Amino acid sequence: MATLYSTHCRSFPSSSSTSFPPSNRFPAATVSLKSHPHLFHHLSVHTQQHDGAATVSPVENNHSGKRPRPEVLPVISLKESEVEVDFEKDESEVTVSITVVGASGDLAKKKIFPALFALYYEGFLPKHFTICGYARSKMTDVELRNMVSKTLTCRIDQRENCNEKMEQFLKRCFYHSGQYDSQENFAALDKKLKEHEGGRASNRLFYLSIPPNIFVHAVKCASLSASSGNGGWTRVIVEKPFGRDSESSAALTRSLKQYLTEDQIFRIDHYLGKELVENLSVLRFSNLIFEPLWSRQYIRNVQLIFSEDFGTEGRGGYFDNYGIIRDIMQNHLLQILALFAMETPVSLDAEDIRNEKVKVLRSMRPIKLEDVVLGQYKNHTRGGVAYPAYVDDKTVPKGSLTPTFAAAALFIDNARWDGVPFLMKAGKALHNKRAEIRVQFRHVPGNLYNRNFGADLDRATNELVIRVQPDEAIYLKINNKVPGLGMKLDRSHLNLHYAARYSKEIPDAYERLLLDAIEGERRLFIRSDELDAAWSLFTPVLNEIEDKKITPEYYPYGSRGPVCAHYLAARYNVRWGDLGLDVEQ
Ligand SMILES: NC(=O)C1=CN([C@@H]2O[C@H](COP(=O)(O)OP(=O)(O)OC[C@H]3O[C@@H](n4cnc5c(N)ncnc54)[C@H](OP(=O)(O)O)[C@@H]3O)[C@@H](O)[C@H]2O)C=CC1
Numbered sequence: 001m002a003t004l005y006s007t008h009c010r011s012f013p014s015s016s017s018t019s020f021p022p023s024n025r026f027p028a029a030t031v032s033l034k035s036h037p038h039l040f041h042h043l044s045v046h047t048q049q050h051d052g053a054a055t056v057s058p059v060e061n062n063h064s065g066k067r068p069r070p071e072v073l074p075v076i077s078l079k080e081s082e083v084e085v086d087f088e089k090d091e092s093e094v095t096v097s098i099t100v101v102g103a104s105g106d107l108a109k110k111k112i113f114p115a116l117f118a119l120y121y122e123g124f125l126p127k128h129f130t131i132c133g134y135a136r137s138k139m140t141d142v143e144l145r146n147m148v149s150k151t152l153t154c155r156i157d158q159r160e161n162c163n164e165k166m167e168q169f170l171k172r173c174f175y176h177s178g179q180y181d182s183q184e185n186f187a188a189l190d191k192k193l194k195e196h197e198g199g200r201a202s203n204r205l206f207y208l209s210i211p212p213n214i215f216v217h218a219v220k221c222a223s224l225s226a227s228s229g230n231g232g233w234t235r236v237i238v239e240k241p242f243g244r245d246s247e248s249s250a251a252l253t254r255s256l257k258q259y260l261t262e263d264q265i266f267r268i269d270h271y272l273g274k275e276l277v278e279n280l281s282v283l284r285f286s287n288l289i290f291e292p293l294w295s296r297q298y299i300r301n302v303q304l305i306f307s308e309d310f311g312t313e314g315r316g317g318y319f320d321n322y323g324i325i326r327d328i329m330q331n332h333l334l335q336i337l338a339l340f341a342m343e344t345p346v347s348l349d350a351e352d353i354r355n356e357k358v359k360v361l362r363s364m365r366p367i368k369l370e371d372v373v374l375g376q377y378k379n380h381t382r383g384g385v386a387y388p389a390y391v392d393d394k395t396v397p398k399g400s401l402t403p404t405f406a407a408a409a410l411f412i413d414n415a416r417w418d419g420v421p422f423l424m425k426a427g428k429a430l431h432n433k434r435a436e437i438r439v440q441f442r443h444v445p446g447n448l449y450n451r452n453f454g455a456d457l458d459r460a461t462n463e464l465v466i467r468v469q470p471d472e473a474i475y476l477k478i479n480n481k482v483p484g485l486g487m488k489l490d491r492s493h494l495n496l497h498y499a500a501r502y503s504k505e506i507p508d509a510y511e512r513l514l515l516d517a518i519e520g521e522r523r524l525f526i527r528s529d530e531l532d533a534a535w536s537l538f539t540p541v542l543n544e545i546e547d548k549k550i551t552p553e554y555y556p557y558g559s560r561g562p563v564c565a566h567y568l569a570a571r572y573n574v575r576w577g578d579l580g581l582d583v584e585q
C-alpha cells in the first residue's frame, strides 16, 4: 500500500487568591473540622491543587455522573492545618456574579447566554446570582435582555414554563458598557456588581469572550478593579486561541499570571464538555471488555475526525491567522487523543487526570511535515448553487495559503501505543458535519472465516465508533452470520444510539463547562503544562509549513477533501473509516 503514496501530494516532499472548595455545592458556612468532627460525614476526598493548596471536596463531587442540585452545605476552607469556623453565614449571604466580557459578540449570543439560561432553568445556578454583560457597545439593560431573549434558541425553548423562567432569568441580567483596557470602567462594573450582590459574600466569574489580543488587558482590569473583594473567589474563563505557537502561548500565560494564579485560570476547550468526550473515560475504565483491548496489541489505528459542511463564513479574519491545525487539531482533537490514550489515572480528580494527559502529550513523537496533508476549499457549483472559495471571503487576504483542511499522522512513543498511528483529519466546507473517534482493531489471527471476506481483510476488522456529534452514538462493527441455511457473513453494528436509548436531551458543552467553572472543577479545563506540551508538538511543523509557504491541495467546497489524505492513510496501511464502503451517512 505504501507504494500508493503519491509524489503529487505536496505534503510529501520526497486557585484563586483565597482557597475555595472544588465543590458542586454553594458555600454556606465556614466550619471547623477540629471542633466538629461529625462533619467528616460530609467529606471524602482530600485533593491537592496544582498550586499545592489543599482543599476538601464533599462526597458528592465524585463524578459519579449525577450532578446534584445546589443546596445548603457547609463551606470548608483550609488555612494550613487550621480550619476556620463561621456559623454566621448561610446561603442567602453568598452570591455568584458572572460577567460575560464581550457580551455583544457571536459566542456570547450563540453559546454563553443560552448555556447560562439552561443552567438556570435546570436549577443549577445558586439562589443569588447576577449575570452582567460587558462590552464597548452601548446598550441598556433592556436592550441586552432583548438581545439575549432573541438568541435563547437553545434546547430549553420548547420546554414547560420556558417563558416564565426566561423572564425571571432576564431580570437577573444586566449590562455595563466599557473599554476592555480601562481600570476605571471595570471599577464602575465592580460598583454595579456590588449593588446587585447586596453585601453578600461574592464569588466572581469572568468569561473572556473577546478576541485574543485583548485578553490580557481585560484580565488586568478585571483583576485589579473588579475582583471579589470580600473573601470569595475570582475566576476567569479564557477562550481559545491560547496563542498561536509555543512562544506566544507561553507569553500569554506569563502575562495572565501577572494578575491571576493558575488556579484562577480556566482555559476552555469546549470539546471536553461534549457528552461523548466526557463519556470516553467511563467507557474505558468502567467496562471490563474495553480496557484490556486498549493498546497496540489489539488496536491497529485510531482516527480522530472533524468535519464541517460550511466554510469560515464571517470568521475568515480570525481564521486566516490560525488555520485549521491551530483551530481544531492542536486543541480539540489533541485533547480527545490525550483522554483516549492516557494511562489509568490515580483518581478522577482534576490533577490526576491532567497529569496523565500531560504524560501522553509529552510521549508524542514530533510531527513530520511529510506526515501532514494540507487543503483549502475552492469554489464549487452544485445543483445550481454556487459555493464560494475560502479566498472569496472578503476578510481573507487574496492568495492566502491558510489551510482549511489538514490530515496528520501522529505517534505516541510509549509502551502502550508504540507504532500505532493516530490519524487526525479536520476540515471545513466538506460534505458533512461530523466529529468522531474511530478505533480500528487488528485482524483476527488465523480467522476461520477469512475466506468469507475474500481478499480484503480490512472489511472484516472490528471498528469501534464514538460519534461525538451529531446524533451521538457508540457502535461497534462486528462480523455476523446472515440468518439462513448458508454461511454468509456480514458486518453489523452493536449500536448504542443515544436518541433511542436516552430520552433526556444532551446538554450543550458550554453548560457543563460553565457549571464546572462555577463549582471550581478544573478537570475539563486545560492546565498550562498541558498547553505547553500541545504547542511543543505542533509548533515545529507549523513553523515549517509557514516558512516553506506550502501550497495546500485545493478541494471543492462540499467534497470529501483532498485526495492526498488517502495517500497519507495508505502509507500507514490505514483506510479512513468515515469514507469506507459500509459507512452510514
Ligand atoms: N464564535 C465562535 O463560534 C467561537 C469563538 N471562540 C473564541 O471566543 C472569543 C469570542 O469570539 P466571538 O464572539 O466570535 O468574537 P467577536 O468577534 O464576536 O468579538 C466579541 C466582542 O468583542 C469585541 N471586539 C471585537 N473585535 C474587537 C477588537 N478588535 N477590539 C476590541 N474589541 C473587539 C466586540 O464587542 P464590542 O465592540 O461591543 O466591544 C465583539 O462583540 C474569541 O476568542 C474566539 O476565538 C472560540 C470558539 C468558537
Ligand SMILES: O=C1O[C@H](COP(=O)(O)O)[C@@H](O)[C@H](O)[C@H]1O
Binding pocket: 270, 308, 327, 435
Ligand atoms: O472551536 C471551534 O469550534 C467550532 C466547532 O464547534 P462545534 O461545537 O460546533 O463542533 C468551529 O466551527 C470553529 O472554527 C472553532 O474555532
